[in-house]
Amino acid sequence: MASALIRGMIRAGVTTADLVSTSDPLASTRDELARETGITAAASNFAMVERSDVLVLAVKPQSMGQVLRELAAVVTPDHLVVSIAAGVSIATISDALGAGRRVVRVMPNTPALLGEGASAYALGPNATSDDAAVVQAFLDSVGRAVRVPESQLDAVTGLSGSGPAFVYMIIEALSDGGVRAGLPRDVATMLAAQTVLGSARMVLETNLHPGALKDQVTSPGGTTIAGLHALERAGVRGALIDAVQAAAHRSAELAAVAPQ
Known part of the structure; x- marks a missing residue:
């Protein structure tokens, strides 16, 4: 899903390859994505935080706790944190990263791989209208997206996710x-x-x-x-x-x- 979002944003002109970085523990995945898209790929999450203002947490739900604990010391209120991990609430992410963090939770679906995704997103209490515009733009680059209250994301999962x-x-x-x-x-x-x-x-x-x-x-x-x-x-x-x-x-x- 992360690679679909990266490719979609670059293809749609939402961003350029030189402004995108990713981290992955697998060297083969990093090398393939960097070669195909021209972005910077590294093994360390910290390197991504240091050079980014928007952080997309595209990890499995069971890995989210560890990732949040690792990033808590380096993520600041200046970062927009976007999570696509199913079932991990905005409150959980905010509590782990600290007060004042700008968090947006997204529920995408697999047709985003072909640019035909149906996504929904919910804003955390500290996220701004500008943050919403950023998320809307990159989700629109891989399909269609709608903003909903977080309480409706389970329904979104049942409809467009499944x-x-x-x-x-x-x-x-x-x-x-x-x-x-x-x-x-x-x-x-x-x-x-x-x-x-x-x-x-x-x-x-x-x-x-x-x-x-x-x-x-x-x-x-x-x-x-x-x-x-x-x-x-x-x-x-x-x-x-x-x-x-x-x-x-x-x-x-x-x-x-x-x-x-």
Whole structure:
């Protein structure tokens, strides 16, 4: 995810390679990222703090406690600290780094790797409107982003964080349906994936309600209403709602036991 954000920001002109630094314990990862993007890569987190005004903490949640303890002595109120670690609260980060620290928590998703991410972010109590603009800009460089209260980030995790997996299952099922109806697998999968992609763009670019777009495809007594009837009988709508709710609930559970 960190490499996706770096590539997206440089590609979109939000920043330039000479202004970006990263640290990673693996030399192979550092060398590859530096070679492909032109940024500076080092083994030490401290080197990044010393030359940066925006710090993106792109570490696993279970590693966050150790990283915060290491950085507490060198991170100042002049730094904007952005965390993309799931389940680690703004309060946890602020308490570890010290009073007055400017913290923003972000929930991205994997399509950011292709510049089509759906992200949300929440501001800590010391973060400013300028900080929000910085975060909005670099998240917009890898997709779309929205600001929400931190209390809604579990819901974001359930929807856009886990959502790609739900969509992949839908694409796979549509492909299976195409195969069942007689199409070759590669043709069925391409048509299913492109149909989902095109339908998503219709929602985003027309600003019409999904139900209105659905009605545009559905003619009286036609093929689409027959398929929709089958989906409603199978409870697909309710199953997807339940899936988002279950993922959001699990996110809240994991946050409650996240390492401090």
